Amino acid sequence: MEAFYSVLLLVLATIVANTIYPYFSVIPQAFYQIFAGALLSLIPMFHHFALEPEVFMLLIIGPLMFFDGKNASAKDLRRNVGSIASMAIVLAVLTVVAMGYLAHSMVVGIPLALAFALAAIVTPTDAVAVSSITTNMAVPERVMGMLERESLFNDASGLVAFNLALAAFTTGKFSVGMGVKHFLIVFFGGLLIGVILGGLAVWARVLLVQSGMDSSSVIIPYDIIVPFLIYLAAEHLELSGILAVVAAGLMYSFSSKQLRLSSTQLQLVSRSSWNIITSILNGFVFVLLGATLPTVWVNIQQDHTKDLTTFLILAVVLYVVMTALRYLWIRFDWALIHSKPKKRRSYALVGALSGVHGTITLAMAFSLPLTFNGAAFPYRNTMIFVAAVVIILSLLVPTIVLPFVLPKKTATVDPDQLEQERKALVAYASERLAQENPDTPASAQAVIQVLNSQTNNTxxxxxxxxxxxxxxxxxxxxxxxxxxxxxxxxxxxxxxxxxxxxxxxxxxxxxxxxxxxxxxxxxxxxxxxxxxxxxxxxxxxxxxxxGQRHSHRGGDRSRPGHVSAAEQExxxxxxxxxxxxxxxxxxxxxxxxxxxxxxEVNAVRYYYNARHRRFESTQTANEQSELFIQAFQHEYTYIRQRRSSKEIPRALADELYQQVSTDQMLYTQEIAGEE
Missing domain, CATH: 1.20.120 (Four Helix Bundle (Hemerythrin (Met), subunit A))
Structure with missing residues (x-):
């Protein structure tokens, strides 16, 4: 029961941090989540909180990587295979080797295998964390694409290297030839099993839809359970579970045309469900970082008081050297993003600073064994602490520096103009609807109320x-x-x-x-x-x-349920x-x-509609369905007229069309479900 309450509090802290972030979006969302976790550490149950590493990887990393693969562009991946191999394999392995020897030389007593494990932990990058930092900045498209592709696969490179280093430490045996062979088997074996099982998962999903079992209560749980099953199968075969779920997600991406044959409602529910799940899981990791960091700090002070400064310096040096390596790699176009020579310097700087570490880094740090040969695992707290400092530095430095390097993002559509036009088209549709339906005022006003509620967030x-x-x-x-x-x-x-x-x-x-x-x-x-x-x-x-006398003569006052003439009047x-x-x-x-x-008008309209509904029962689903269709047609007419007269630009018209189309799908699906 204590574990349940702990997880519940972590989720609640994530929700609170995500709620506060929009009000002060200058600070990256991850920092709010870390701070919320730090507040949780004051609660007694979090003083010695520890999450099982295997459970952490399965329940959090598996679905996150599956979602990333599912949303990746298959065409973009095929076109940039060279860049992916360069950044996610060659640079990742080079970074692990360089950082491993550097850590071993700086920390006296740490075994070389554990130094490599630490290097593998801090190597993977997190494109989601980059996006949260650069929300209001115009990151070059080539750089952002490179970061997203890199983060899909360098996680697996880091994990394979991490597992090899741990195996070398626990067994005391390691050879370069066997290590390379094991790396290739685990890496490409994970991809292969993911492709096979992902293809089977897509086939089964399409079969369910074609068989008529396409309700959200069937398909959504099916989609959610797929990455867990594939991860467990790959790990059981001693292959990379992370690469397996990434490959399975890519199979979903490759099969997007077949998967679109399901109902619009199912697609909307599926997209919303996955967005909510991944948002919670991403925040969960940083809240967990904030909750465990104070305990790790205390443990390090108790065990290695004199080395605390060394560990801080080590974290800073690792971050600086990794950033320098990334800069040189992109600067000399070894990243194969084919940028123009005059832009390589700026692209290299942005790409190097955007090498933010997050979910996978923390996940691997937490996945370190708790014990070794009956005792506490050596340097576990140290490695978690160094990883946490690297994560914080990688979030903090670009937050401070990138606003001076990158221009502010300019929206293709002015938000204020979009809001005004949205209100105007709803007002136009509402007026036309009221004028054309005088015989069904209650139904018409109910539809108008719903339409107006979508345009007012204040x-x-x-x-x-x-x-x-x-x-x-x-x-x-x-x-x-x-x-x-x-x-x-x-x-x-x-x-x-x-x-x-x-x-x-x-x-x-x-x-x-x-x-x-x-x-x-x-x-x-x-x-x-x-x-x-x-x-x-x-x-x-x-x-x-x-009239009353006639009523008295014709009525039977003694009859049960009789209503007097005065009452009837x-x-x-x-x-x-x-x-x-x-x-x-x-x-x-x-x-x-x-x-x-x-x-304000909608608030008053809501009051009178609610009062009128108590006495009128003439609102039917068919009436409202027809009125919704009329309203949406009026909205389309408004956009077409404004665009034809060139009063609004094409981009704004396209955005309005998209919003009305989405509203139409939602409302028609909702009304159809009520019939």
Whole structure:
């Protein structure tokens, strides 16, 4: 149970860090996650927290690498095989060898095999961490592509080298020939088993869809369990589980056309599910780093107090030398990204600084055995500490330096203009929908409310909302007043209704004089009407009394469930008032809507729709489905007209088309599921 609570707290810390990040996005997201983990370390259950290395690799790294492979471009990978081999294999192996000898020479007493293991830990790069740092910066496309391809495969190179180094340490035996042979078998064997099992997984998924079992409750769990099964199978055969899941993910990427034959709803749910899972897992790793780093620090102070400075210097030297190696490799175009000579220097600097270390580095550090020959594994805390410092340096340095090197990212579409046009097209569609559907106002307003809710991410202004509510209240009073003047509803009922309406409005208003003014105007109008229409009032009273006598003769008052004539009249009057008020208020809101007050109008519309739904049951799925189709057609018409008149650029029109298309898919799928 303690393990469950620990994992739950780690996930909650990840969610909290991800929630805070958008408000202060200048600082990379990973730092918020590390800080959240550091706060967790204050809780007693995290004072000696340790996650099983095998479980960590299986549950976190496996699905993350599968997702990266699944989203990789098959065409791009085929075109850049040379660059991948150069960065992910040649440079990775060279870095492990160089860093291993350097660490062995700097730390007295550390075995050479463990020095190589440490070098293998700090070699892999993390493209996801790079993306979080460079969110608002324009990274050259060639450099970013190189980083993404490199991170797919150098993880496996680092892991294979790491396992070889650990095996050499634990057995005491190692030969270069056997090591190279083992590296090739594990590396390419992992790729082969991943291709085979990934192909089988794709075939089984397509078969499930073709058999009609394409519901999200079947396919989504199937997709999630695939990387775990493939990872376990590869590890059971003593091959690279990481490369196996990457290869399986690539098979999903190669088979994207076949996988698209599933329903739109399934594709949307699948994409959303994977985005959520990977976001949580990536954050989970950095939270775990923050949670374990204080414990590692304490353990190092207790075991090697005099060497703590040495370990800090070692981490800094390893980071500097690795960055220099990356710079030279890209500067002389050994990375094979085929950049122009005049741009190689800037590309090399950006590529070197963007060699950020993250998930895989920390995962390998945590995967170090806890014990060796019945005792604590030697230098385990030291290696985790050095890896953590390298990770933090690799995040911190580019965060500080890259903004001075790279220009700010310029969006192809102005966000402010996009937001304004989005509001304008929704306003256009709402107005047309209300005008063309006077016979189904409730259904039309429900659709309008949903459309408007998609364009407003800010809270409604309270002052503007209160003003609209007050104006709507005045509309209600005028509507009741008109019905009473026409004799459609009894005057006593109108008086009671307005009193109750104003009392309710009084409770939510900060200006009681407004409602008092409305009340006096209503009373004055009623008195004047009684004086000027006295004869009409007497005739209406006689008609009403005649109708009541007929009702008494024809009705059986003793019958159970019998409703008196007076009660029936009140009900009919109330329904008539509600219908009249709803129609007039919605017409007023439609007319009052502008691009700037959509949030406030929608808040008032939501209130009246919710009230009206209690008394009207005429909203059907078919009506709303047809109205949604109408609304989307109006939105497409608005975009086409604006584009034809050249009032908006093509890029903005394409973005609007994409948003409307996505909304249409979501709404039609939702309505279809409710029928």
């Amino acid at each position: 809270r409604p202004d309270k002052k503007v909302t209160r003003l609209l509510l007050n104006q709507a209240t005045q509309m209600e009073v005028k509507a009741v007043q008109g019905l009473a003047d026409d004799g459609t509803i009894p005057t006593p009922f109108a008086n009671r209704y307005v009193r109750l309406l104003l009392m309710k409005s009084q409770m939510s208003s900060r200006n009681p004089l407004v409602n008092t003014n409305i009340w006096f105007r209503f009373v004055g109008h009623r008195l004047w009407h009684l004086i000027t229409h006295h004869g009409d009032r007497r005739k209406r009273r006689e008609r009403l009394q005649t 009140r009900r009919e009057s109330f329904m008539l008032v509600e219908k009249t008020i709803y129609t007039q208020v919605m017409a007023f809101l439609t007319e009052a809507t502008t691009i700037d007050n959509q949030a």
